[in-house]
Amino acid sequence: MGEESALAGGAPQTPEAVARGSRDDSSPQEPCCLLRNMISKSRWKLLAMLALVLVVMVWYSISREDRYIELFYFPTPEKKEPCLQGEAERKASKLFGNYSRDQPIFLQLKDYFWVKTPSAYELPYGTKGSEDLLLRVLAITSYSVPESIQSLRCRRCVVVGNGHRLRNSSLGDAINKYDVVIRLNNAPVAGYEGDVGSKTTMRLFYPESAHFDPKVENNPDTLLVLVAFKAMDFHWIETILSDKKRVRKGFWKQPPLIWDVNPKQIRILNPFFMEIAADKLLSLPMQQPRKIKQKPTTGLLAITLALHLCDLVHIAGFGYPDAYNKKQTIHYYEQITLKSMAGSGHNVSQEALAIKRMLEMGAVKNLTSF
Ligand SMILES: *C1O[C@H](CO)[C@@H](O)[C@H](O)[C@H]1NC(C)=O
Ligand SMILES: *[C@@H]1O[C@H](CO)[C@@H](O)[C@H](O)[C@H]1NC(C)=O
Ligand SMILES: *[C@@H]1O[C@H](CO)[C@@H](O)[C@H](O)[C@H]1NC(C)=O
Ligand SMILES: *[C@@H]1O[C@H](CO)[C@@H](O)[C@H](O)[C@H]1NC(C)=O
Numbered sequence: 001m002g003e004e005s006a007l008a009g010g011a012p013q014t015p016e017a018v019a020r021g022s023r024d025d026s027s028p029q030e031p032c033c034l035l036r037n038m039i040s041k042s043r044w045k046l047l048a049m050l051a052l053v054l055v056v057m058v059w060y061s062i063s064r065e066d067r068y069i070e071l072f073y074f075p076t077p078e079k080k081e082p083c084l085q086g087e088a089e090r091k092a093s094k095l096f097g098n099y100s101r102d103q104p105i106f107l108q109l110k111d112y113f114w115v116k117t118p119s120a121y122e123l124p125y126g127t128k129g130s131e132d133l134l135l136r137v138l139a140i141t142s143y144s145v146p147e148s149i150q151s152l153r154c155r156r157c158v159v160v161g162n163g164h165r166l167r168n169s170s171l172g173d174a175i176n177k178y179d180v181v182i183r184l185n186n187a188p189v190a191g192y193e194g195d196v197g198s199k200t201t202m203r204l205f206y207p208e209s210a211h212f213d214p215k216v217e218n219n220p221d222t223l224l225v226l227v228a229f230k231a232m233d234f235h236w237i238e239t240i241l242s243d244k245k246r247v248r249k250g251f252w253k254q255p256p257l258i259w260d261v262n263p264k265q266i267r268i269l270n271p272f273f274m275e276i277a278a279d280k281l282l283s284l285p286m287q288q289p290r291k292i293k294q295k296p297t298t299g300l301l302a303i304t305l306a307l308h309l310c311d312l313v314h315i316a317g318f319g320y321p322d323a324y325n326k327k328q329t330i331h332y333y334e335q336i337t338l339k340s341m342a343g344s345g346h347n348v349s350q351e352a353l354a355i356k357r358m359l360e361m362g363a364v365k366n367l368t369s370f
Contacts, residue, residue, distance in 0.1 A: 080177065083154035083312045091363035092307040096280045105145060105309060106225070106267040109138040124229045124295060125275040125286055133234040134268070140241050141266040146221065149201070149309075155179050157310035158367070159302045160196055161317035162187045165368040166332040171316055172197040174367065178314070182306060184298045185209035188333050189217050195332065196317070204269065204298050204305075207236040207255035214261040225267045227274070227298060237266065269305070277304040281354040282347070297346045300354065303364060316367035318355060320348045 104111075107127070111117040112135045119126035127134055149155065157180040160166075175181060175197030183189070183203045189196060200222045205212075206229055214224060226237055232250040239246050240259045248254065277296040278284040281304065284294055296304075299318060306313045320338060321328035329335050341348060358364045 081156060081312060081314075083156050085154045085311050088307050088310050088313050088363065091361060094361060095358065095363060096276050096307075103272045103308070104143070104270055105305070106143040107134065107138060107270055108143040109135070112138060119271075121271070121275065121286060123231060123233075124227075124271055125278065126271050130228075130231040130234060133231055133238065137234050137238050137241075137268060140238075140263055141268065142264055143267060146223070149180060152179055154312070155310040156312045156314075157182065157306045158314045158316060159299070159306050159318075159364075160184070160187070161299050161315060161319075162331045162333070163317035163319055163368070164321070164329050164332055165319065166192075166195050166317040169195045169316075169368060171195060171367055175199070175316065180306075180310060182302050184302055186212040187217075187331075188212065192333065202267075204302050206298070207233050208251055208253040209298070210256050210259060214259060214265070218265075222265060223267050224261060224265050225269050227269050227301060228271065229295065234268075241266065269301075273301055273304045273308065277301050282350055293345050294347055295345050297348075297351060300351050303355070303358070307363060313364045314367055315355075315364050315370075318366065318368070319352065319370045323349070 112127075112131055116131065117127075119128040122128045123130055156178045158175055158178040159182045160175060162184055172192075172194045176199045178199075180201040181197060181199045183200050185203075185205050186209055187196070187203075189198055189200060198219075200218050202223045202225050203218060204225045204227050206227045218224070226233065228234055230250070232247070235247060236251070236255050238244065240256075240261070241263045246257045274296060275286070277300050279286060281300060282294075282296060284296075288294070303313065303315060317332065320330055320341075323338065326337060326339070328337060330338055330341070338348075355364075355370065359366060359370060
């Protein structure tokens with residue numbers, strides 16, 4: 001009771017406190033009581049402080065439940081896959097041979113402006129014949145690889161395919177932990193975060209696959225990487241970025257006419273990656289007769305790029321259902337079947353063999369069964 005009143009009143013000179021002091025101590029001397037007063041004064045301060053801390057903690061816990069937990073438990077260090085510098089390169093050299101790692105990831109203005117970099121192939125394997133269009137596009141876009149990726153000593157990357165296997169996979173948190181998350185085409189993130197994550201470092205796309213809202217399905221710093229299959233693809237991005245008259249002919253599907261994007265986010269993928277994916281992974285002839293035109297999918301291209309850019313490459317959501325499984329949907333976000341792949345110029349069974357080979361030799365690892 002006495003303590004309580006001392007607490008509430010906060011005045012140590014109350015009659016109770018003085019009485020208690022003289023009762024407890026046999027020889028009440030000045031220095032002793034001064035000390036006692038000081039202690040009880042600071043005890044009040046201490047308790048007030050504790051009360052304040054408690055109030056702050058409660059407020060904190062209400063406003064940010066996750067941070068409240070961190071106040072009491074040290075967050076366990078994130079368990080990350082061990083990363084061996086240069087590992088992907090070593091493994092990939094068995095597939096690709098000792099190709100030059102000096103190839104830039106993205107096309108640069110200086111290579112087309114100051115010097116005319118000769119290219120052996122036309123699109124999609126080279127830039128031969130598209131230089132003037134490309135020059136105009138490079139003048140209004142960028143080519144830099146973000147410092148946050150450049151500066152990493154070891155880069156852990158995940159290529160997120162669009163496969164149906166991602167449905168209910170709960171891989172979202174695991175995917176978000178990689179340094180670089182590469183996504184493909186119009187694969188949505190909004191509404192699927194739990195299964196596919198929310199981080200997007202790069203998104204590879206082409207005009208016909210650009211049916212996504214660049215601002216909704218990406219982060220503000222996501223690089224939107226144009227994969228050009230034909231000269232018209234450069235023309236499309238130019239009309240979008242410079243707001244010129246749109247062209248509607250020359251595409252196998254109408255690309256978006258309005259595409260709200262920051263030009264600083266746009267990159268043009270070096271066609272070199274298409275060349276080595278086609279040549280080394282699929283053994284396609286580089287000079288194809290006009291009619292056949294088989295080409296790698298964006299997914300295989302993204303894995304090729306990752307093997308060049310990263311030290312560790314994981315894949316998730318790759319693989320198509322078996323050919324006899326005609327009803328099985330192929331994507332995690334839309335109801336289309338393998339039938340829609342007919343006439344696309346992709347040979348999915350040949351790509352499956354290429355990916356199997358990469359898995360077997362350990363160049364890539366899978367997060368979902370393949
Ligand atoms: C892919 O990963 C899954 C899950 O970790 C595993 O069950 C499966 O065997 C792997 N498949 C291959 C081909 O490595
Ligand atoms: C690539 O280079 C490494 C070392 O420079 C060498 O050991 C390896 O045999 C080469 N591989 C091929 C396919 O030429
Ligand atoms: C995913 O889980 C939901 C709810 O548990 C279920 O209704 C749905 O069928 C599952 N989808 C797939 C593709 O497994
Ligand atoms: C696709 O690839 C497989 C395996 O390499 C091959 O047997 C098949 O003939 C190819 N299909 C077409 C249409 O080229």
